Amino acid sequence: KNEVEQSPQNLTAQEGEFITINCSYSVGISALHxxxxxxxxxxxxxxxxxxGKKKHGRLIATINIQEKHSSLHITASHPRDSAxxxxxxxRGGADGLTFGKGTHxxxxx
Amino acid sequence: ExxxxxxxxxxxxxxxxxxxxxxxxxxxxxxxxxxxxxxxQKVEFxxxxxxxxxxxxxxxxxxxxxxxxxxxxxxxLKIRSTKLEDSAMYFCASSADxxxxxxxxxxxxxxxxxx
Numbered sequence: 001k002n003e004v005e006q007s008p009q010n011l012t013a014q015e016g017e018f019i020t021i022n023c024s025y026s027v028g029i030s031a032l033h034x035x036x037x038x039x040x041x042x043x044x045x046x047x048x049x050x051x052g053k054k055k056h057g058r059l060i061a062t063i064n065i066q067e068k069h070s071s072l073h074i075t076a077s078h079p080r081d082s083a084x085x086x087x088x089x090x091r092g093g094a095d096g097l098t099f100g101k102g103t104h105x106x107x108x109x
Numbered sequence: 110e111x112x113x114x115x116x117x118x119x120x121x122x123x124x125x126x127x128x129x130x131x132x133x134x135x136x137x138x139x140x141x142x143x144x145x146x147x148x149x150q151k152v153e154f155x156x157x158x159x160x161x162x163x164x165x166x167x168x169x170x171x172x173x174x175x176x177x178x179x180x181x182x183x184x185x186l187k188i189r190s191t192k193l194e195d196s197a198m199y200f201c202a203s204s205a206d207x208x209x210x211x212x213x214x215x216x217x218x219x220x221x222x223x224x
Contacts, residue, residue, distance in 0.1 A: 095140070100151065
């Protein structure tokens with residue numbers, strides 16, 4: 001059974017700090033997804049990646065397939081970045097994503 | 110920007126009742142999914158739907174649950190004889206390509222409370 005582990009579970013930082021959230025998984029995957037869940041509950045897809053690195057605005061996602069590890073970075077963090085960030089993986093041949101428990105991020109002004 | 114819409118946003122029901130949660134996926138998407146999140150827990154996969162049939166379902170998706178695409182736009186999740194433990198946020202999602210190839214778009218969720 002594939003397990004997705006995220007760290008840290010909770011993170012509080014000051015505005016402007018560089019944020020890193022980590023995700024490790026235990027079996028081969030076809031892609032890894034980073035998602036953002038707002039306080040109201042809605043989920044937004046941030047990145048889908050299967051190799052290398054992707055950047056969108058202040059967000060950067062990297063993945064190391066050999067080490068089965070991915071990181072999500074937020075540069076120049078802002079209070080509006082406060083949310084739960086979720087790592088999820090898709091396995092080849094399977095439709096359903098397997099989710100991590102999420103990282104609850106709070107950025108204080 | 111196209112989006113996945115879900116109704117209702119919140120439904121309260123009595124134990125034993127049937128509920129139908131509705132979703133309108135993005136119009137040109139071909140793959141549809143239901144996920145659920147029990148309060149304080151991680152999101153779990155329920156079922157995927159492609160070409161008018163279930164393509165994969167999890168252990169959670171037992172005979173109590175069913176999905177349907179009654180017309181060209183709606184995608185529904187029916188929960189029969191609801192139990193207290195069915196209380197959760199239910200998310201619909203859609204993608205143009207199979208997961209792992211195509212980006213997944215989620216709706217805002219339908220919160221189900223079973224009393």
